[in-house]
Amino acid sequence: MKMKKYTAETMVDAMKKVRADFGDDALILSSNVVKSKGFLGFFKKKSVEVVAGFDEPTLKMEEPVLPFLSPSFESTDKTSIELKKEMFEMKTMLKEMQQSANHSRLPENVKPLLTHLEKQGLSAEFITQIGEEIFDRMKAEKKDFTHEEQYLIAKDFLERTMRDLPFGGVSFNKKYINVLGPTGVGKTTTIAKIAARALLEKKKKIGFITTDTYRIAAIEQLRTYANLLQAPVEVAYNSQDFEKAIAKLADRDLIFIDTAGRNYKEVKFVEDLTKLIDFSLDMESFLVLSMTSKEQDMKIIVEQFKAFSIEKFIFTKMDETSSIGPMFNLMKDHSIGTAYYTDGQEVPEDITEADYQTLITLLLKGAYDA
Ligand SMILES: Nc1nc2c(ncn2[C@@H]2O[C@H](COP(=O)(O)OP(=O)(O)OP(=O)(O)O)[C@@H](O)[C@H]2O)c(=O)[nH]1
């Protein structure tokens, strides 16, 4: 993979540069907003730093390659996919070895807890830290701990890791609530749930803008919810429409922005968003991820959206999984907390404002079930 780092004033400019070099198939490997120090805290400048990569096309099978006639075949082919795969496998193996070495230092009665956390999909690093903590405390107190005592240590460790991150639903301090995320994760349904609660429980005047104009059904889906809530919907096909929608909904307390689910691993779709939505508005942006997605894919999506100042995550489809470890891994790795989690299709019932204590209880639940 070819990689290159770009710095630009805005995400849009950075994306343009990436696209000029690598085209539509570029992958964003990381993105960050960097602030220059400025003079005595004045003249601070924000810029966006993006690392992008491009996978070079590998050998096509139909190419007449005769390995025995070409001594370099094995090595050239290996440099591409094979090597990357081997590296990945080796890293995974090393991690597992390190982890089991750590586990083997621990007494037998700690294993059910660590095995439970593994099943929950908590990262090896996280589990090792918890194991170490229990081990150190046992050493210090020169005794084995009961399951209850271990549970409390794990709970305490998880709480310390999570307590400084932001948790809880919309703040109601910002007028615009922007909901982003890949296809089909539950963005529109979740918007309807949050909006209904804002209207029913907080008596807010709500409105909607949808920028999801790729499918007629998407507009209709949002309209159906908006009609039930007797709230206006504006459709924005381009940035001019978006500005007009903002003006039309000026009297609203809260405006929910629904976006199209696209394959956001591709730069061009992320770039489309920046062209359409005015991210400089007084806006809270949430990234919606489904707990049924693969963790590796979620990680890439989070990287792609980092420069959008994601306030918090929203995790959906909790009802369709029994392992919620990846949620903790993502929060810890990116220092982003969680606003809500959803656990069903019913609007507005199936949504809960997240707090870390409840999530930790859910993660540890069943640790000692035989
Ligand atoms: N089981 C379950 N299903 C959910 C949950 N949230 C949403 N869904 C379902 O997931 C499907 C997709 O939901 P949408 O809200 O249309 O998802 P979206 O992200 O807006 O989809 P696109 O706009 O196409 O990207 C629908 O069938 C929802 O009912 C949840 O928490 N649990």
Ligand SMILES: [Mg+2]
């Ligand atoms: Mg949608």
